[in-house]
Amino acid sequence: MKHLYDCILGEKRTEVILATDVASITSHIETTIRSVLWVCDTNTVKFLATDSQKTVVLPSGEEAKSWQSIENIVAAAVKLRLARDGFIVAFGGGVVCDTAAFAASIYMRGCQLILIPTTLLSQVDASLGGKTAIDVFTIKNLVGTFYPAKHVFVCPTIVKSLPEKEFKNGLGETLKHALLAQDQSLMEFFENQQRAIMRRDAMVLERMVIDSLQVKRFYIEADPREEIGIRSALNLGHTFAHALESAGNLNEWAHGEAVAWGVAKALESGLKLKITDHVFAERALRLFESYGFNIGYRVRHIERFMLALEGDKKRKSGAVRFVMLSNQGKIRLETLEDQIIKSVISRT
Ligand SMILES: NC(=O)c1ccc[n+]([C@@H]2O[C@H](COP(=O)([O-])OP(=O)(O)OC[C@H]3O[C@@H](n4cnc5c(N)ncnc54)[C@H](O)[C@@H]3O)[C@@H](O)[C@H]2O)c1
Numbered sequence: 001m002k003h004l005y006d007c008i009l010g011e012k013r014t015e016v017i018l019a020t021d022v023a024s025i026t027s028h029i030e031t032t033i034r035s036v037l038w039v040c041d042t043n044t045v046k047f048l049a050t051d052s053q054k055t056v057v058l059p060s061g062e063e064a065k066s067w068q069s070i071e072n073i074v075a076a077a078v079k080l081r082l083a084r085d086g087f088i089v090a091f092g093g094g095v096v097c098d099t100a101a102f103a104a105s106i107y108m109r110g111c112q113l114i115l116i117p118t119t120l121l122s123q124v125d126a127s128l129g130g131k132t133a134i135d136v137f138t139i140k141n142l143v144g145t146f147y148p149a150k151h152v153f154v155c156p157t158i159v160k161s162l163p164e165k166e167f168k169n170g171l172g173e174t175l176k177h178a179l180l181a182q183d184q185s186l187m188e189f190f191e192n193q194q195r196a197i198m199r200r201d202a203m204v205l206e207r208m209v210i211d212s213l214q215v216k217r218f219y220i221e222a223d224p225r226e227e228i229g230i231r232s233a234l235n236l237g238h239t240f241a242h243a244l245e246s247a248g249n250l251n252e253w254a255h256g257e258a259v260a261w262g263v264a265k266a267l268e269s270g271l272k273l274k275i276t277d278h279v280f281a282e283r284a285l286r287l288f289e290s291y292g293f294n295i296g297y298r299v300r301h302i303e304r305f306m307l308a309l310e311g312d313k314k315r316k317s318g319a320v321r322f323v324m325l326s327n328q329g330k331i332r333l334e335t336l337e338d339q340i341i342k343s344v345i346s347r348t
Pocket of ligand 1: 041042043044060061062065092094095096098118119120121122125126127128129130131132158159160163166169
């Protein structure tokens with residue numbers, strides 16, 4: 001195992017450690033930490049050889065981000081007599097990480113937390129940054145806390161077992177990070193290593209995950225609590241994506257695919273407004289297309305889409321500011337006129 005860096009979020013420090021296999025992580029944790037409660041889901045439990053008394057298995061999927069899961073984790077922690085200096089260890093995708101982290105943040109007013117992300121999306125995104133959440137009243141991430149993990153163990157090769165759809169889901173966010181990076185090396189890497197990435201070769205997975213996570217680190221360290229507009233860069237493509245998903249397309253689109261489409265719409269809006277550099281935008285659009293993302297999709301129910309955007313506006317007290325890119329890693333927050341939005345989503 002290799003210590004990569006410490007990510008500093010205000011007064012909190014997260015140690016990020018690279019591992020080549022899961023067994024080395026679990027044996028390291030079991031031998032160095034006295035009191036541990038493992039949290040996984042029905043798909044990730046098979047990778048864990050932990051004592052079932054010390055393991056909570058959540059259902060797989062978004063439904064697990066619930067009060068019921070929190071109650072189950074807290075009940076298991078009480079049964080184990082886990083103290084405040086004991087660790088809750090999340091082993092799973094973003095759902096397990098968000099839920100276990102929220103439980104850790106409120107158990108005894110905060111116990112120790114380790115995240116072991118097992119999907120591409122959670123390795124490059126949900127593992128770092130301190131956001132924890134569950135869904136309440138069917139509203140995604142309605143209840144949550146800010147609670148960075150003490151340690152994050154990243155094992156890129158574990159994503160080899162992900163279904164294709166989940167791998168692509170993570171790729172959407174990872175390509176987004178390539179555009180947000182401060183230089184073009186991650187973009188060049190994606191352009192040059194496409195076959196190896198799609199084959200999920202161990203060496204390229206490692207580079208992709210480490211470099212993509214560094215991009216997230218850059219933005220969250222500069223603005224840990226999303227207060228000065230820097231961290232919101234990570235929402236590139238998300239306003240378009242959320243509207244697409246909530247305008248009746250929730251089941252049609254995996255989140256990462258909707259984000260890829262949303263990034264394309266932000267770039268196209270930037271081109272129309274002459275905010276975005278033409279050469280950069282064309283190159284970025286080609287990159288998403290080359291990985292099979294349907295960025296040319298035209299919204300059929302435009303009014304429904306605009307209504308979904310209105311809903312976003314209400315939740316954010318009036319102004320929806322879109323993250324735009326003027327060039328590689330250079331963001332601007334802009335309000336967009338309906339006419340521009342309509343023209344890019346229907347490509348007129
Ligand atoms: N906290 C944050 O900053 C943050 C950031 C982004 C997303 N999120 C949250 O993350 C969640 C989505 O995360 P996700 O995409 O990882 O989904 P997920 O956790 O539901 O995992 C996707 C599926 O893959 C399975 N799985 C996980 N690891 C596997 C493996 N190695 N092999 C085979 N199957 C495996 C899971 O059981 C699940 O069925 C959302 O709830 C989102 O809100 C949080």
